[in-house]
Amino acid sequence: MQISSWTLAFALVVQIRWTCSIPTIPQSPCPNLFYYYRDTHTAQILGSLQIPPPADSTRINIAVKFIVAVYLTSAYAGKISLADDKNSVVNRLSYGQRQPIGYSVHFPIQNPLPVLTELVVNNELLCKNNPEIGGTHTTLSLVHTLASDIPITFSTYPKSTTSEMPPMIDIRHDNRPEIEVEFHSPDILETGIPQPRPTTPGVTLTRVSPPKISGQDEECGRPVLRNNLVVQGKNVTKGLWPWLAAIFFTTASGQAFQCGGSLVSKRHVITAAHCVQQDPIQSKVVKPQRVTIYLGKHSLLNFAERNVQAKEVSKIIVHPQWGEGDNHHSFNDLAIIVLKSPADFNFNVQPVCLTDSFLSLENFGKVVGWGKDEQGNMVSKEPKQATMPIVSQEECLRSNRDFLYLTSNTTFCAGARDGGGPCNGDSGGGMYSQMVDQPGRWYLRGVVSLSLGDPKTFSCDLQNFVVFTDLSRFRNWIAQETGL
Structure with a gap:
């Protein structure tokens, strides 16, 4: 074949017309959890987070940090958004479907691209990276919270295995001065006040076979x-x-x-x-x-x-x-x-x-x-x-x-x-x-x-x-x- x-x-035209400067794609320290891709509508380079649903939680809190080798003066540090509709994600979880939850990461700058340094889900450190970036740099901190209007119990599943969640990667630590910008977007929180757990059974995720199409x-x-x-x-x-x-x-x-x-x-x-x-x-x-x-x-x-x-x-x-x-x-x-x-x-x-x-x-x-x-x-x-x-x-x-x-x-x-x-x-x-x-x-x-x-x-x-x-x-x- x-x-x-x-x-x-x-494809040949693409090779011939390549004259403009494009950003270098940084290496992801945890490619099973994070990678870069090009958005088809905006032509911007975005980040993709693929987060396995954590156990024993009714909320999914994500905190990520990036470092970029420039000094950013803007207060905008980017944002994290769900790749799919929130209701469809919650419904998927409620039916016991345990595929990773996708998020898109929007960067404040395209060249150079920010490099992932830390990924934390529900206070659990999943990935850590200390890249060698000398000189002026800016640290970006982004957060996102996903919660359901009704409680969803994840505890019916065992803790994630290494096949679901790769081991944490910790690259050489380097003590250096940094400028930190922390950004909490008001539109990042997906719901309002989280609902308390009811005394009667709520929605519980149970392991089910893939449904017949x-x-x-x-x-x-x-x-x-x-x-x-x-x-x-x-x-x-x-x-x-x-x-x-x-x-x-x-x-x-x-x-x-x-x-x-x-x-x-x-x-x-x-x-x-x-x-x-x-x-x-x-x-x-x-x-x-x-x-x-x-x-x-x-x-x-x-x-x-x-x-x-x-x-x-x-x-x-x-x-x-x-x-x-x-x-x-x-x-x-x-x-x-x-x-x-x-x-x-x-x-x-x-x-x-x-x-x-x-x-x-x-x-x-x-x-x-x-x-x-x-x-x-x-x-x-x-x-x-x-x-x-x-x-x-x-x-x-x-x-x-x-x-x-x-x-x-x-x-x-x-x-x-x-x-x-x-x-x-x-x-x-x-x-x-x-x-x-x-x-x-x-x-x-x-x-x-x-x-x-x-x-x-x-x-x-x-x-x-x-x-x-x-x-x-x-x-x-x-x-x-x-x-x-």
Whole structure:
């Protein structure tokens, strides 16, 4: 395998146009708890906190400190805000979903970027760092409190383990004079006066199994064919990935393969938004009558292949924020294709499960598609698969500064940077992962979106990471549009 033509051209343009000064991304002392990312709407560099819900508390108090190598005269020191709606976070906790709570950190300055020195949650020190910054500097202190209007008891869960909360990192201490600015924003406190615990039972978090996703088939993510997984670069056995969909456009000369996709229900296929483009300049979406979806297809060149379902399309739904901003093709690269008639589930055709942010998935995934192969063919006759490790946002940004303009908090990067992975023709295809403690069921974790381009070969540069659209960030939108 080796993502579509507009992707490569766009990435090459990014490399050529790089003339302005951009901030250096500092190294995070605790990347599992904090990392930097670029906001898609403001183009500002923000910080992301991923805080495991603490035990034995009805409030979550966060205090963080940063140091920046300049003297700031403004009283504004930045702010911390919830990444998701407060009510949805509280509801999530009340249902026993223990995924980290996301916060965005807004900085008072972009260049240089402040460096994290301390993170405290409910008076527990989780991360400490003493970076070497000589000369003038300013210390920034930010706080945030999350409380529920009704008491929520976390004590039904054991204390966080090292897998949930990394060990504290304490780097060399350096006694030096500092200028300290402490900032408590009035809009940081999420609620008013905390409610006392009632004498009658309130809302108690209990450990529950991940709920069944409404509208999805009970056996989603379970191929009928049990496999001895093939190695990277080898052809995939027919039926091994029964949710793999081939998207074809009708052209003046016949049908042409466009992209891959993933079947998630009898009537819905998920792919990348750029895969359903008719006009790359105007971001015009192709008309549904020009699109045919082939399910259960293995050989792209064999149109007499048995047990293949050819489906017409009734509607194409592109994410409403795709095509916005300076890098309008980089973010929210997601589309839903609605089939005119329902798919027939059988040995070769099955749906994949939709992921959610509370699922504990493996830190790698399988990417399958008919993209460019090692012999230079623009598409492969049969699908191939690659195993790709998922890396942190920080590692992605530090590997190549071009990713600063190609990634956001709705994407993730993956790859071994060894020349293998998705390329031309693999766009829109999925990355599939299993749960850590419940293997055997596959979830659609991401959608192949883009890669950097190689200026010598005008193809994808797989010595760099590949960018995927993070499906967990769009779960509510998918549910709203599909009922799944």
